[in-house]
Amino acid sequence: MDGFHRWTVSxxxxxxxxxxxxxxxxxxxxxxxxxxxxxIRHNRARGTHAVVRMADIVRGMVAEGVPAREIxxxxxxxxxxxxxxxxxxxxxxxxxxxxxxxxxRAWVPGKG
Numbered sequence: 001m002d003g004f005h006r007w008t009v010s011x012x013x014x015x016x017x018x019x020x021x022x023x024x025x026x027x028x029x030x031x032x033x034x035x036x037x038x039x040i041r042h043n044r045a046r047g048t049h050a051v052v053r054m055a056d057i058v059r060g061m062v063a064e065g066v067p068a069r070e071i072x073x074x075x076x077x078x079x080x081x082x083x084x085x086x087x088x089x090x091x092x093x094x095x096x097x098x099x100x101x102x103x104x105r106a107w108v109p110g111k112g
Contacts, residue, residue, distance in 0.1 A: 033064050055088040
């Protein structure tokens with residue numbers, strides 16, 4: 001249950017009587033990557049995930065060094081979905097890191 005639902009339920013007199021009027025909370029002690037993964041799994045399960053925000057989170061995991069295969073496994077995604085989310089957020093820095101100027105110029109068609 002997220003915070004909104006805990007707060008809503010705490011207004012119920014029967015629940016308030018059980019909790020002494022306090023709103024129950026849980027603190028999850030996980031590293032940032034695992035918290036990001038939990039957020040995505042939770043939002044996908046509820047059907048409330050936003051693609052752009054999810055792309056930002058997946059890109060953050062890639063920036064933290066999480067391999068694409070692990071992201072796929074832990075989030076139940078296909079390889080293509082992970083690739084689309086990373087690409088939607090822009091070019092990952094791992095692709096261009098240390099390669100400034102190393103990319104070739106685009107092909108330009110010659111005159112007849």
